[in-house]
Amino acid sequence: MIAVTGATGDLGGRIAAGLAERGAPQRLLVRDPGRAPDLPGAEVHRIGGLRDAPALLAALKGAETLVLVPAADTADRVAQHRTAVNAAAAAGVRRVVYLSFLGAAPDATFLLAREHWMTEEHIRSTGQSWTFLRMSLFLDFVPSLVDDDDRIAGPAGEGRLAPVLRADVAEAAVAVALSGEHDGRIHDLTGPEAVTLADLADALARATGRPITFADQTEEEALAARADLGDEREVRNWVSSYLAIRDGSLDVVSDAVRELTGHDPVGVHAWLAGAARV
Numbered sequence: 001m002i003a004v005t006g007a008t009g010d011l012g013g014r015i016a017a018g019l020a021e022r023g024a025p026q027r028l029l030v031r032d033p034g035r036a037p038d039l040p041g042a043e044v045h046r047i048g049g050l051r052d053a054p055a056l057l058a059a060l061k062g063a064e065t066l067v068l069v070p071a072a073d074t075a076d077r078v079a080q081h082r083t084a085v086n087a088a089a090a091a092g093v094r095r096v097v098y099l100s101f102l103g104a105a106p107d108a109t110f111l112l113a114r115e116h117w118m119t120e121e122h123i124r125s126t127g128q129s130w131t132f133l134r135m136s137l138f139l140d141f142v143p144s145l146v147d148d149d150d151r152i153a154g155p156a157g158e159g160r161l162a163p164v165l166r167a168d169v170a171e172a173a174v175a176v177a178l179s180g181e182h183d184g185r186i187h188d189l190t191g192p193e194a195v196t197l198a199d200l201a202d203a204l205a206r207a208t209g210r211p212i213t214f215a216d217q218t219e220e221e222a223l224a225a226r227a228d229l230g231d232e233r234e235v236r237n238w239v240s241s242y243l244a245i246r247d248g249s250l251d252v253v254s255d256a257v258r259e260l261t262g263h264d265p266v267g268v269h270a271w272l273a274g275a276a277r278v
């Protein structure tokens with residue numbers, strides 16, 4: 001029995017669908033059962049979110065593996081993840097597969113990668129088996145970086161990243177969840193090629209016919225430009241993702257998607273050529 005969080009969302013929904021296709025019994029831990037996917041072999045358990053220790057404990061009893069899709073970014077996200085991991089340990093879940101972020105480390109430039117590291121550390125501390133899947137930026141998230149002025153603007157300079165499609169991440173997560181061979185392993189999940197944000201803007205411009213360009217910014221310019229778009233914590237987190245691109249933290253191309261799924265990850269141009277919507 002595999003328990004999955006985030007199944008009402010994009011990534012978790014794809015993981016749940018992939019597990020169902022493979023005939024795996026699973027339990028979807030969701031906040032709103034009415035929005036849970038209807039999948040063969042899937043039980044739906046309502047939880048009040050990852051803060052809801054009693055419901056998590058009840059829902060995780062009898063599960064062998066927890067696939068933990070990170071919660072939405074909030075100030076208490078790490079505490080929520082700890083609550084979910086503690087519930088899994090208390091329920092006797094043998095292993096946690098955590099969807100972490102590339103370069104998770106206590107001093108990561110991307111501030112959210114520090115939070116992912118804290119979650120990883122907590123999982124290690126419980127004594128459960130674990131696999132960490134450290135995702136690059138989602139390729140299918142890249143179009144949302146384009147602002148109303150058709151710019152991808154941020155302090156990323158000529159730094160590179162290898163964005164990965166959510167579908168590839170999900171397929172890799174399904175392979176890991178169904179295998180007993182990845183305990184104690186960290187897999188970096190990336191696309192097949194490292195590109196700059198200028199390359200991505202150019203590719204989006206060609207795919208859409210819009211004059212999309214990359215506009216480099218200083219950190220100060222980026223913070224000022226976003227000051228009204230979120231609280232200070234959110235804005236700093238957001239800007240730090242560009243700084244992580246600039247300093248090379250995300251300049252990683254890994255073979256893990258191919259090793260886990262048996263096929264190459266989808267790259268920028270292949271995805272844009274086949275994308276139904278951008």
Ligand SMILES: NC(=O)c1ccc[n+]([C@@H]2O[C@H](COP(=O)([O-])OP(=O)(O)OC[C@H]3O[C@@H](n4cnc5c(N)ncnc54)[C@H](OP(=O)(O)O)[C@@H]3O)[C@@H](O)[C@H]2O)c1
Nearest residue numbers: 006007008009010011012031049050070071072136137138
């Ligand atoms: N690598 C990247 O580029 C990148 C980009 C964006 C996000 N992310 C991270 O990856 C995660 C999955 O991405 P996605 O595209 O699938 O996001 P999504 O479509 O917004 O789905 C998020 C899922 O997580 C659930 N969720 C959020 N907060 C929760 C909480 N506190 N307790 C329980 N469930 C919670 C949501 O439930 P509801 O339906 O009830 O809201 C939903 O099922 C995100 O949550 C975020 O942490 C990564």
